Every structure is written in C-alpha cells, then in structure tokens.
Amino acid sequence: MAQMTMIQAITDALRTELKNDENVLVFGEDVGQNGGVFRATEGLQDEFGEDRVFDTPLAESAIGGLSIGLALEGFRPVPEIQFFGFVYEVMDSINGQMARTRYRSGNTKQQPITIRSPFGGGVNTPELHADSLEGLVAQQPGLKVVIPSTPYDAKGLLLASIRDNDPVVFLEHMKLYRSFRGEVPEEEYTVDLSKADVKREGKDVTLIAYGAMVHACLKAADELEKNNINAEVIDLRTVSPIDVDTIIKSVEKTNRVVVVQEAQRQAGVAANIVTEIQERAILHLEAPVLRVTAPDTVYPFSEAEDIWLPDHKDIMEKVDQVINF
C-alpha cells in the first residue's frame, strides 16, 4: 500500500494500463512533454514515447473525432478534455457519435474510449472550468459516466473504465486532486463500474452523493452523529447508469433520503435518483426525498463560490427536514 493523492492514483492507473496494453493511447492538449495542466500524465511520454502519449492541436471536437477514428483502428484511446466546461465543443463526438457507434453499427464496431476531464468548484478557477455538466452526458444512452471521490476509487475505476469496451466519461473533481492522501494498492485492481459504494454505514438517514459532495456528506454525518443521528453515506461512483440496488437497499433500511450534488438543481443526476426511489420504494419512505444542490444560476464568479456551492451545513439542514417531517 502507498499513500497517494487522487492525481497520483490517476497517473498510476494510466501508467499501469499503458504498460499492460499497447493499444492504450493517451492524448490531449498539453498531456505530452508538459505532463498535463494538473500533472496527471507527468512522465508518461518519457516512459512510453510520443507514439503512445502525445499532444494534440487545440480543438476539442477533433480530439473526440481522433479518438473515434483510432478506436475504429483497434486502439484504446484515453483522450483528455482539459476542463469539462469545454465539452460543448466536443458534444457531437461524445454524445452524437461514440456513444452511438456500437448501436448504429449493429454491434459490429465498438468504441473502447475513456474521456478524462477535470471539473468541480472550490478552487477559484476562471469561467467555464468548474461547471458540473455530468447531467448532460448522463442523459446519453451508450455512455457510462464515472466520478471518483477517493484515490483508491480513482485508480480502480479508471483501470476498469479503460478496460471497458464502451465509451466512459471519467470526471475528475479538481478540488479532490490533491486535497488529501489515501491508501492505494501498488498492484493493479479494478473497481466495478456498476456498483455504488457505502462509504459510511448508518440507520437513520441515507445521504446519496458523488464527487466532492461525498466528503461534504461524510463531514455532515460526523456532525449529525453528535446529535445522535446516524447517517449512511452512499457514493454513487458511477452516475450513469445508476446502481439502483445499493440505493434501494439503503432506503429500505433508513426510510429517509437526501440526495446531494454540486450541480444546479435543474442539472446533475439527483432528480433521476429521486425518481428511481419513489418508483421502487415509496412505501418505505417516512418523508419525501429532498435534494441538496446549487442554485439554478450560471456557475458563480469565483469570489462567490463560497456562498454558492453546497456544503455540509446545507446537508445537515435537509437532514433535519427529513428527520422532522
């Protein structure tokens, strides 16, 4: 076991898979000699050469198209979109093309592509860097959308994503890149893309979250414990498709739920989770399922992040409401 930050765990996963599979290619803007704007690909070009790890011209749409074409030639592309706010440029390649290729070819062609992209608030980035746009890709059939919250999950989920023979959007929360270290096995392992993870067991209320909000939930749960409220925290890990079984099992135990996301209320995936719960477990509910989200405005100017982003206090308020409903 080693202590790694999430960014180190990601680099470790990329190195592992570049070594394991000669079809794996890593490319994007500044991922080569520069090692990526967050150092996620540091040292990889020196180790594996320019044919495996390379820079691209500055054009997201063609990075997507390049991935599609390389996949058609039998490669396993791991492209990077520098910040997920730039996904609009490459929306057709992702949602309009690679997500549909297996289906439109009648299962004769596949797209084993993993798109890595940073997102997420709390680090005072300029405009359109931090936006949570996972909801947009979560709505596209043919994709899987993965958002790790720990170094351990990041490595295992990224290895599983790269090995998956269908396209995966792998979103990396910028605030989690270096904010803490966690135990990460040095050997290779995968984390199942179809499974949520119970990060904390509890019996009074279920908190469902992903990304940075997992840590906000854990912090809230610690505070709630002081008031004798025992919260269960589920980390979705994969936000599309959703592991409904793990959620429903928890709801049947706690009978109260709060769904937590950093994205605006009209965005993200929380509404989908609430719907699944009401369709499958309404008779187990003692209170309505409430959501903690950001307000429905454009992502804040960086000085306003503190007052805009949801935090553990917002979560505790909603828990209070579902407990005292």
Next chain:
Amino acid sequence: MFQILDENGKIVNKDDMPDLSDDELKELMRRMVYTRVLDQRSIALNRQGRLGFYAPTAGQEASQLGSHFALEKEDFILPGYRDVPQLIWHGLPLYQAFLFSRGHFHGNQMPEGVNALSPQIIIGAQYVQTAGVALGKKLRGNKSVAVTYTGDGGTSQGDFYEGINFAGAYGAPAIFFVQNNHFAISVPVEKQTAAKTLAQKAIAAGIEGIQVDGMDVLAMYAVTKHARERAINGEGPMLIEALTYRYGPHTMAGDDPTRYRTEDLNNEWEKKDPIVRFRTFLESKKLWSEEEENKVIEQAKEDIKAAIKETDKYPKQKVTDLISNMYEELPQNLKEQMEEYKEKESK
C-alpha cells in the same frame, strides 16, 4: 481545374492519363451506368414507399466512383449520407444499402472485410473521424488510407477545418474529398464562402489541395491514385475538390430544386454528364457499345429487384435487438428493460 477528359470525350491532358487497362476502363463505365440506374430505381422505389431516406446521386458518378476505383480493399471509407455508391462498390450488399435507407440496423452491419462506416448524417463529423482512422493507420504502419467525403456546404463546418488540420499536423494518410455540387440544399456555394475555390481551404491546414473536374472519371481516378500514393509514402493528407452537380433533389424528403435552380443551369451541367463523355471516349476506342450498356442496365435492374425482395424478407427489428446492441455488457437499467420487452415480445 485538373481535367483529363473534356466534355466531348477528348483527352486534353495526355501526360496525366492514368494507366488503366481496357478491362478496367470498361469496368469504370459499367459501374457508372449501374449506379445511374440504381439512382433512378431508388427514386422510384422511394416514391412507392419501398425505400426511406434517399439522397440522389445522378451526376456525381465520376466523382464518387472514379475516386473509389483508385482505392484498395484495406482502405477505410467514412462516407457522408450521399455516398452510398462508394460503400456498395467497396462491398456493402445492395439489400443492406436498402435497409440503411429504410432505417434498419442490419443495413449498417458492414460485412467482415468491408472497411467502412455507414453513411454519416452529421455533416463534418466524418472529417474529424477520418483524421483518427488515418493516424491509426500511420501508428500501425499500415500501407493504406482513410478516405472521406463531404459536400460544398460541409466545408463551412468547424469539423471540416479541424479534420484536415489534425490530419496535416500528424502527417496522417487521409484523403479528404469535397464534392462541390454547387448547392447545399437550396444554398449556392457562393453563400458558403468568399473563397474562389474550396480546394484552397487546404492552405489553412498546410496540406496539398487540388480542384478537379468532378464530371471527369479519369481525372478523379488519377488524382485519387496520386493522393493515395503520397499518403502511403508518408507525405500526408490531401484535399480534393470535385466540381460536380446533382441532377436530382437534395433528398427525397420533399426538396424541390426548381425553387432554387434554373433550367438553364441544369442543362449546362447535363452537357457535362460524366457518363456521356466517358461513353464517347470509350466508343472512340471501340471499347463500348449500346449492346454492352443495355446489358449493364438490365443487370442492374435485376439485381435491384432481387435486392429489394431480400430487403422485404429481412426480419423486422425488435426493441430487444436495439437494447442488445447498446453495450458489450448491459447495465442494470437496460437489463431490466430487456426483461420488460422480452415479456412484451413474447405475447
């Protein structure tokens, strides 16, 4: 404009005359005539409701088939929605082309060894994907090329520029065709750009560009052959603008070209017909006769009849088919929906 055969079927450029045998010249003619019949029959079948989406091809035979004739089986084609003929001559069975038109997934299941994607509906997307296929070939060290087609309107898309620019930056073996038929639905090419040619857009990518008489099958063949050789020798991609014309509407979905094109313009382009001029050329070499042409026409009609029958007989799609084509391994939500639809389909 690069040309070998003029409107009267005369060789005007002996130096660039491609080295084609008599049999190959006849095969080119056979394919053009066959494809003209296919277009006529497809329009008729569409009107009878026996075909669905169809983008007419008459007028573009030299551009589509002359370029395709210079390719090899291992070359990968990324066609636009009007480029079904190239797929057929690359090996897609006719009945599958008809299934594509009707909207059935089997139409898109390229047989083993047919290196192509099904026709791309998003204009420009095939260009960025071609850069990727070509880079893949370069990394593998394959001596083959990626080939794609778009129209004049398509040159205004961002993906058009990004595609040629990426291929240029990587020195990738790609051939980018622009079939300039002068209209994007109703919008004439003059409203797409102030550029005097579309071929000159290659300059923005720093790659070779050439404008060709797209009604001249020998010129289209010669240029493509040249581009292919350059590409597999590591000299990078090429942009080829074929000046051509579609005699029919944009698609059969209600477009009426009399709203935006004059009779005079149609007549002017009909004089340039690729089949007429190539026929004159072959007849002057005693390589073609009316009898031979009629044989091709009859053969095409028979094949089309047989193919549409096979299309009719092909099993209908089920929702469970569509679900099972989504992922290699079905996720939870689709597993559930699969069960639901299995149940419905068993009733």
